[in-house]
Amino acid sequence: MPLSRRDLIKVTAASALLADGAIGEAAPAPGGRAISSTDYASSWRPRNLAKRPNILMVVLDDVGFSDLGCFGSEIDTPCIDNLARGGARFNNFQVTALCAPTRACLMSGQNAHRVGVGNIAEWGRPLPGYRGYIREDVKLLPQMLGEAGYNTIAVGKWHLSMVNDQDAMGPFDHWPTGRGFQHWYGFHGSAVDHFHPELFRNHSQVYPTKGENYHLTNDLVTQSIRYLQDHRVATPEKPFFMYLGLGACHFPFHAPDDKLSKYRGRYSQGYDSMRLPRFERQKALGVVPENALLTPRPDEVVGWDRLPNSERVFSERTMEAFAAMLDHADSEIQRLVTALQLMGELDNTILMVMSDNGAGGGYHRAGALDVRRIAYIEPETVAEKMRGLDLVGTERSSPLYSTGWSHLGNTPLKRRKGDTYAGGTRSPLILHWPAGELQLNAVNSQYHHVTDVVPTLLEMAGIEAPLPEPLDGTSFAYTLDDPSQLTRKKTQHYETAGDRAIWAKGWKAVTVHQSGDRFEDDDWALYHAEQDFSEAVDLAESEPEKLVELIALWDKEAAANNVLPLDDDLDGLYAKVAPRARASYEFFPDQTRFNRLTAPDIFRHNFNMEVVLELPDDQVSGVILASGDSAAGYELFMQNGHLYFVYIYTREAVQRFATDDQLQAGTRKIVINGQVDGRGSGRLSFTVDDRSVGSLVLPKMWRVEALNAGIRCAENCGAPISFAYAGSSPFEGTFERVLVNLSL
Structure with missing residues (x-):
């Protein structure tokens, strides 16, 4: 059975001494020179x-x-x-x-x-x-x-x-x-x-x-x-x-x-x-x-x-x-x-x-x-x-x-x-x-x-x-x-999300850490890697002193190489490093795409999306705003004069909205109001020129972290989302910007 870290407390002093000596020193090279x-x-x-x-x-x-x-x-x-x-x-x-x-x-x-x-x-x-x-x-x-x-x-x-x-x-x-x-x-x-x-x-x-x-x-x-x-x-x-x-x-x-x-x-x-x-x-x-x-x-x-x-x-x-x-x-x-x-x-x-x-x-x-x-x-x-x-x-x-x-x-x-x-x-x-x-x-x-x-x-x-x-x-x-x-x-240490290992002079100690467990309670295994190519035979029980040596050496290497302190809360770490939402976003035609992780968080926050379109006729097609891909995303676009909004929760769970009537030529103000509960569902209402044209219920919504593609405006040169059109579908009318406001 692998030796628990708790069992090693009694021999801390001895292991520290060994770490400074036997395992840690350079192996002599041919001719006796280190x-x-x-x-x-x-x-x-x-x-x-x-x-x-x-x-x-x-x-x-x-x-x-x-x-x-x-x-x-x-x-x-x-x-x-x-x-x-x-x-x-x-x-x-x-x-x-x-x-x-x-x-x-x-x-x-x-x-x-x-x-x-x-x-x-x-x-x-x-x-x-x-x-x-x-x-x-x-x-x-x-x-x-x-x-x-x-x-x-x-x-x-x-x-x-x-x-x-x-x-x-x-x-x-x-x-x-x-x-x-x-x-x-x-x-x-x-x-x-x-x-x-x-x-x-x-x-x-x-x-x-x-x-x-x-x-x-x-x-x-x-x-x-x-x-x-x-x-x-x-x-x-x-x-x-x-x-x-x-x-x-x-x-x-x-x-x-x-x-x-x-x-x-x-x-x-x-x-x-x-x-x-x-x-x-x-x-x-x-x-x-x-x-x-x-x-x-x-x-x-x-x-x-x-x-x-x-x-x-x-x-x-x-x-x-x-x-x-x-x-x-x-x-x-x-x-x-x-x-x-x-x-x-x-x-x-x-x-x-x-x-x-x-x-x-x-x-x-x-x-x-x-x-x-x-x-x-x-x-x-x-x-x-x-x-x-x-x-x-x-x-x-x-x-x-x-x-x-x-x-x-x-x-x-x-x-x-x-x-x-x-x-x-x-x-x-x-x-x-x-x-x-x-x-x-x-x-x-x-x-x-x-x-x-x-x-x-x-x-x-x-x-x-x-x-x-x-x-x-x-x-x-x-x-x-x-x-x-x-x-x-001579020596090589390892650490990945709390898993640790140390190799030295042909021996290897390794532990698999379970998230939420105390690091000091992790069980370590020991392998004579020089003779055991696939790390198949655990020698922790028969060679406890060698294991103590190696764990102490890992501690020493970790302290010297910025490995400490350890952390295993990967979900929490991801949440901390992700960009924070802001109150207002502007997207412009022909802009570069916007990073997927900094896209407006419409899962956690109520939102308002607004764009003023200039339409040359009642047959306009093209993308207004696209975010994500066909696995998770949404897009606002026109096709043959109709306004469409498609929300992809999964490839099979797709919610679609379309206006009954074509949008006529001229200046048209489009507003989408989103009310979300922050727990995974929402309801969108659509207006054209301040007139209600319908609504769309989103029974399930993804978190912004789920997106694998960023935001594109007035075209979609990136990943297809709805597959409702071919190519990048550049917008055939004009507009100055799309404004997205979040209620933070």
């Missing part, structure tokens, strides 16, 4: 090249340890597999269990809490370790490389700025262009709609040009190629650093139709039956040691054979969508690799592919059709899921698989994203650099962490960057010339 966290000297053989290498980071999202073909998956990832054959795979590479903290480590070479990103920005709080953005005095990799003569380009997911900073007026200090990148095209947070994304270019909010087959992954790669072409035209003598943060495969699982069709029926046998074949392939590939154990399905996951048929059918479809999305991402990465080849840049490009954390947590026994609905509105019934079965993976869905599939994705490990077990923190990593003459198809098993990437790249590129403070990371470049070397990593 390697410090800032000492780059190693067996890495410097490459003498005419130009410093380019650096291309490709970061996948929520892709588990076993989800890539070269790590044992049945999903087709031929491009990434080829990169692995031409370079090195790392099977003991760790990240932070959540997206934003991993990116903070990746960009800084320092521990996430130490630089202020102990959690995602949506859960930020005014404490040094949890602000949600990287401290201004921390020099980031793009700044280091820029000073060394690199062009620096970011494409895709950033997630390192506060939610209050994401509107048209910034501030932009923590956006990519404020932290060392010369160019950025991408998005701020997670859960981006891959068919209708809200994007940014440098400091500006933009919409992509969307054809019939638009998909965000394709767009991001196309933009990457264009940036690299600009680089080749303008400054071919310089190296480049490109960070490409894909949205794949974070929910919603969106993929093109041909990829969705490709995977139909491939997962009918279920997650239980598919885990052992992945495990066997992993051993055959050498990415899992022969003595590794396959961890059992966790108790909270229902066995596949015990699921009702309808739940199995729907669950299977969500996994098909995940596989299709990953397959598509691999195809797009191949496009980028081919472009580098045609430019003559691939050979001298250090190309790394990794994931930001383990496979996503999953939902329900069958997964979700609309994950934001179940997170912010209400659960789905199985009947609703089944009615939406053929929509899974399309623009009319926001799907997520069940936890059983995330268990498959992290084969052979325990647990998943958000947990400090290896299922949350072990990421596939591939390094490819033909001009660097790396050992081909190598599997490197040294324990290393995402904080180690910055010193590794600096060493590989031959750069000695002046830094305001030492890095936490330890270069693993030494492993590339000799994959058999012992790890030079």
Whole structure:
């Protein structure tokens, strides 16, 4: 049985002594010299090249340890597999269990809490370790490389700025262009709609040009190629650093139709039956040691054979969508690799592919059709899921698989994203650099962490960057010339929403915290990770002194890295960081869109919406105001002279209002008065030129946090809401503004 923290009180003094000694000191390197966290000297053989290498980071999202073909998956990832054959795979590479903290480590070479990103920005709080953005005095990799003569380009997911900073007026200090990148095209947070994304270019909010087959992954790669072409035209003598943060495969699982069709029926046998074949392939590939154990399905996951048929059918479809999305991402990465080849840049490009954390947590026994609905509105019934079965993976869905599939994705490990077990923190990593003459198809098993990437790249590129403070990371470049070397990593701590872990000299202590419990009552488990690859055998009972050592070391590391105080009230944290409602809002035609989280809160407050239209005739069509998307949102628009208001509570619960008569040409004043009870329902009344034209009851309303798209005015270039019209439907008349007042 794991040792309770309460049982350790008696040995506090002894554990503190041990923390200062045995576990905490640096392991001796070959020759007897200790390697410090800032000492780059190693067996890495410097490459003498005419130009410093380019650096291309490709970061996948929520892709588990076993989800890539070269790590044992049945999903087709031929491009990434080829990169692995031409370079090195790392099977003991760790990240932070959540997206934003991993990116903070990746960009800084320092521990996430130490630089202020102990959690995602949506859960930020005014404490040094949890602000949600990287401290201004921390020099980031793009700044280091820029000073060394690199062009620096970011494409895709950033997630390192506060939610209050994401509107048209910034501030932009923590956006990519404020932290060392010369160019950025991408998005701020997670859960981006891959068919209708809200994007940014440098400091500006933009919409992509969307054809019939638009998909965000394709767009991001196309933009990457264009940036690299600009680089080749303008400054071919310089190296480049490109960070490409894909949205794949974070929910919603969106993929093109041909990829969705490709995977139909491939997962009918279920997650239980598919885990052992992945495990066997992993051993055959050498990415899992022969003595590794396959961890059992966790108790909270229902066995596949015990699921009702309808739940199995729907669950299977969500996994098909995940596989299709990953397959598509691999195809797009191949496009980028081919472009580098045609430019003559691939050979001298250090190309790394990794994931930001383990496979996503999953939902329900069958997964979700609309994950934001179940997170912010209400659960789905199985009947609703089944009615939406053929929509899974399309623009009319926001799907997520069940936890059983995330268990498959992290084969052979325990647990998943958000947990400090290896299922949350072990990421596939591939390094490819033909001009660097790396050992081909190598599997490197040294324990290393995402904080180690910055010193590794600096060493590989031959750069000695002046830094305001030492890095936490330890270069693993030494492993590339000799994959058999012992790890030079000393210690690594972890914390995610109260879950904690510490690794030191091959041992790991870990605890899973339940929200609301006292942290001091949490039970810790102990693993000899150096010999137990999948953390399968808990040694807490047989090695209590070792566990005491490690917990004391975690306390010491936590105090030194801004991890304390701990907090597990994520819902409360989100409420505190969300922007506060204000009394009045103005929206103008042709304005940039308005951030979804700063939209008027018509759930908690009575409201008044007013606009004065100038209509050239009685056949006017077009959008007046649109907020949200087809999963949750509303829009006010005209069609053939009639005024419409559509409120989407869920995809099936839609309330519609339309005027009986067409609005005649001339000046028309539209007013909507909303009376809400603050508990989830409301009633709207509509007037035209001070004359009542009807009302609309909203039996259920969503909170403003449920929105996944911002406010658009006089057009809808963003996500469709009502699907009542095609395209962006710009307003055919004119108006000066839409005014929204809240009764605060």
